Amino acid sequence: MAIDSTTVRHIARLARLAIAEGELATVAVELGRLLELADRLAAADVAGIEPLAHPHDQALGWRSDAVTETDHADALLALAGEARGGFYLVPKVIE
Amino acid sequence: MSSSIAQQAQALRARATSAVELARRALEAARANEALNALITRADATALAAAERADAALARGAAAPLCGIPFVHKDIFCTNGIRTTCGSRMLEGFVPPYDATVVERLAGAGAVTIGKANMDEFAMGSSNENSHFGPVRNPWDAARVPGGSSGGSAAAVAAGIVPFATGTDTGGSIRQPAAFCGITGLKPTYGRVSRWGMIAFASSLDCGGVLARSAEDCAHVLAAIAGHDPRDATSMQRPVDDYVASLSTALHGLRIGVAREYFGAGVEDGVGSAVREALAQLEKRGAVLVDISLPHAQLAIPAYYVIAPSEASSNLARYDGVRFGHRCADPASLEDLYSRSRSEGFGAEVKRRILIGTYALSAGYYDAYYLRAQRVRRLIANDFAEAFKHVDLIAGPTAPTVAFKLGEKSSDPLAMYAADVNTVAVNLAGLPAISVPAGFSAGLPVGLQLIAPAFAEARLLAAAHEFQQLTDWHQRTPGGAQ
Numbered sequence: 081m082a083i084d085s086t087t088v089r090h091i092a093r094l095a096r097l098a099i100a101e102g103e104l105a106t107v108a109v110e111l112g113r114l115l116e117l118a119d120r121l122a123a124a125d126v127a128g129i130e131p132l133a134h135p136h137d138q139a140l141g142w143r144s145d146a147v148t149e150t151d152h153a154d155a156l157l158a159l160a161g162e163a164r165g166g167f168y169l170v171p172k173v174i175e
Numbered sequence: 176m177s178s179s180i181a182q183q184a185q186a187l188r189a190r191a192t193s194a195v196e197l198a199r200r201a202l203e204a205a206r207a208n209e210a211l212n213a214l215i216t217r218a219d220a221t222a223l224a225a226a227e228r229a230d231a232a233l234a235r236g237a238a239a240p241l242c243g244i245p246f247v248h249k250d251i252f253c254t255n256g257i258r259t260t261c262g263s264r265m266l267e268g269f270v271p272p273y274d275a276t277v278v279e280r281l282a283g284a285g286a287v288t289i290g291k292a293n294m295d296e297f298a299m300g301s302s303n304e305n306s307h308f309g310p311v312r313n314p315w316d317a318a319r320v321p322g323g324s325s326g327g328s329a330a331a332v333a334a335g336i337v338p339f340a341t342g343t344d345t346g347g348s349i350r351q352p353a354a355f356c357g358i359t360g361l362k363p364t365y366g367r368v369s370r371w372g373m374i375a376f377a378s379s380l381d382c383g384g385v386l387a388r389s390a391e392d393c394a395h396v397l398a399a400i401a402g403h404d405p406r407d408a409t410s411m412q413r414p415v416d417d418y419v420a421s422l423s424t425a426l427h428g429l430r431i432g433v434a435r436e437y438f439g440a441g442v443e444d445g446v447g448s449a450v451r452e453a454l455a456q457l458e459k460r461g462a463v464l465v466d467i468s469l470p471h472a473q474l475a476i477p478a479y480y481v482i483a484p485s486e487a488s489s490n491l492a493r494y495d496g497v498r499f500g501h502r503c504a505d506p507a508s509l510e511d512l513y514s515r516s517r518s519e520g521f522g523a524e525v526k527r528r529i530l531i532g533t534y535a536l537s538a539g540y541y542d543a544y545y546l547r548a549q550r551v552r553r554l555i556a557n558d559f560a561e562a563f564k565h566v567d568l569i570a571g572p573t574a575p576t577v578a579f580k581l582g583e584k585s586s587d588p589l590a591m592y593a594a595d596v597n598t599v600a601v602n603l604a605g606l607p608a609i610s611v612p613a614g615f616s617a618g619l620p621v622g623l624q625l626i627a628p629a630f631a632e633a634r635l636l637a638a639a640h641e642f643q644q645l646t647d648w649h650q651r652t653p654g655g656a657q
Contacts, residue, residue: 088530095488095533096495096513097526107530113589114531118544120477123552131549132556134379135365135605136629140408148405155272161502168497170507 094105180244180338180392187233187243194229194243194287198222201245204336211312213321213330215250216258217290229285240395240419242285247340249328250291251298252278252383253372257288261374262296262306262324264598265500276404277341277383284399293327296522297491298348298376300324301594304585305524312581314653315358315619319578322352322594328386329356336650337394339387343373345380346479347574347598350610353386354573354622357612359639359649360386361393362539364629365605366411368397369404377486377525378409380479380602389649390639394418397632413630421633422640427461429567429638436472437571437597437624443617450572453623455612456645457570457638465566466536469558469643474551475600480592481535481548482603487525488532494520527588556604563628568638569599573610573622597624607632609641612648621647 085104088111092099099107153166162169179187186192202219211577222245229243253259253271255278260266274282281288295305303311311326313319314334321330325342327350332340342349344362353360361384368383375381385396398418404410433454438447458464496516505518506512521529526619535544562569575596584590599609606626613623623642627635643649 083534086227086501087534091530091534094537096492096517097521097529098514098518104305107581108531110527111531111534114480114527115534117477117589117592118531118535118548121474121481121544121547121551122548124471124474124554125553126550129550129553131546132553132603133549134409135556135603137412138366138409138411141412143405143408143594152272156498159269159499161496166545170497170509171512173509 083108083115178338179388180241180629183244183338184240194226195223197243198226198245198287198289201337204334205289208334208336210317211314211330211334212309213249213293213311213327213334213336214290215260215262215293215308215327218257218288221257222287222289225282225287229287232285233490239284239399241281241395241399244335244338245287245288246281246287247290247292247328247331248278248288248451249325249340249342249615251294251343251374252279252341253374254288254291257289257291259374260308262294262308263520263522263525265494267307267501269499273372276369276406277400278372278399286360286399289337292325292331295324295326296525297374297487298324298343298345299487299524299590301351301361302579302584303327304581305522307522310581313578315357316578319580319619320355322355322574324348324577325352325374325386329353329358329360332356332358332386332388333653335654339385339392342384342386344382344384345376345466346483346602347595348383349386349620350608350624351594352573353610354620355578357620357648357651358386359389359393359612360610361397362383362601362608363397363401363608363632364607366409367401367591367630367632369410371404371406375485375490378490379486380483382602389643390609390636391422393609394422394636395483416633418633418636424634424637425461426457426638426641429568430465431457431462431464431656432465432467432562432566432569434467434469434472434571437615441573441575441593441596443576443616446572446574446576446621449614449616449621450623451500453642453646454570457642460641460645467562467566467569469562469600471551471554472600475555476514476592476596477605478548478551478555479599479603481544482552484528484532485535485545486527486532488536491525491529507546517541552603557602559604562568567634569626571624573597573624577616577619577621601626605629607635609635609639611642612651614648
């Protein structure tokens with residue numbers, strides 16, 4: 081399936097990836113080729129076939145409602161680009 | 176040149192060597208082989224400290240089989256205090272505050288990590304050319320790729336730096352590099368090995384496993400890492416077989432299905448004939464070869480390349496520049512922080528897969544691509560279930576070609592994806608499979624893939640072990656016979 085620059089811009093926005101205007105057309109061609117591969121799925125007769133999400137059709141098990149995690153806040157915050165006073169910092173969101 | 180796990184374990188118990196000496200030799204071999212670029216990080220100090228603890232355990236006489244054996248972890252497993260990059264600029268400076276379950280279990284068994292192995296970025300690739308830390312070279316021919324994504328793990332074992340390495344397999348990432356590097360690679364059943372602390376790519380396909388010199392060595396490592404983990408809800412609550420004791424099970428009467436689709440048009444003549452010769456040897460030994468068909472095999476690549484990128488686009492949303500990983504300088508806004516951090520941190524192939532996965536999951540396309548791929552996934556799993564009513568194992572070439580040249584396929588994603596044609600279906604169905612050395616084509620190693628029903632790793636390892644009693648392909652090394 082062919083894909084245009086507008087669609088690439090939309091998908092990139094959803095994926096939070098910045099693509100330069102000059103690269104949009106190239107990326108569109110590349111993604112179009114990958115979609116041609118995906119379009120081969122159209123040949124399959126899937127009428128009445130349930131989607132398979134987990135290889136063993138396994139439902140997730142329950143575990144007891146008990147606290148198992150200890151407090152790692154400092155170790156985890158230390159990994160952040162910016163943190164202060166027990167909070168992650170991001171650019172100001174509300175004007 | 177490192178010997179096998181069994182040989183090193185015996186030498187340790189005979190006091191002919193020590194864990195510290197083995198660790199030193201492995202670290203030296205890693206330095207001597209730096210041109211292969213198999214390791215991203217060497218962990219000299221922690222390796223020697225772990226080796227000293229292993230020597231103390233060995234002296235007490237209470238040591239597990241892997242105690243004191245040096246190895247490398249694929250850099251996708253989180254290691255407490257040791258940088259874990261996943262082959263990405265995004266995690267170039269990431270030092271995890273915890274160990275993955277696989278890491279914890281191997282450390283508990285006394286095995287000694289000497290470092291972290293190079294890999295395709297976020298395990299996305301079939302040649303190891305997608306690593307932010309540069310490509311890995313194949314020890315058999317430095318102009319060729321080692322396969323991927325566990326390329327550093329495979330090269331480290333093939334070059335004799337260590338007797339085994341951990342790896343992960345989402346679409347063939349253990350088996351294909353094992354085939355390209357002339358070693359043995361085991362992908363267990365989905366859910367047999369905990370994924371906790373293993374950096375996620377496609378969660379319904381990702382599977383931790385092992386690359387080693389033989390099926391016997393794989394059995395020792397699987398015994399250490401297999402089993403339920405309450406921290407991974409997809410790890411299965413069922414008993415772990417005694418893989419080592421089961422190795423002596425005889426092949427006689429074992430029905431091996433030869434899938435005609437696995438010998439299709441893309442398979443090189445030299446690869447096909449080496450694998451057919453290997454199957455003839457198994458037949459002579461008493462195995463029964465049965466022609467079978469997996470009718471939806473040709474849909475495995477399209478289904479995989481919709482499902483895996485879709486799951487990746489969701490999993491990799493966590494890299495937002497806020498909590499960990501690369502953060503861009505001077506973000507103008509929150510949106511700018513997200514998109515610039517991600518664009519700077521991810522490489523080309525990772526971005527390509529995130530975009531295609533986002534597209535497949537987006538409104539208007541979800542049914543046509545993602546849901547349809549999941550329905551085809553069931554057809555593929557049904558093919559295997561049907562085949563396993565008639566046979567005990569399924570065989571074919573692991574990869575259609577031998578190791579290709581660096582740069583040969585890196586500019587054409589579709590040509591690269593075709594390298595996975597015989598491996599991805601196994602992940603879609605969640606089955607265990609092993610690649611064992613089965614000869615050479617044009618001087619380069621060929622891998623035989625054996626596939627078993629879910630949780631039949633013991634059968635798989637026993638068959639591979641018996642094949643390795645009949646042949647010496649697994650003892651060949653780039654430097655000559657061992």
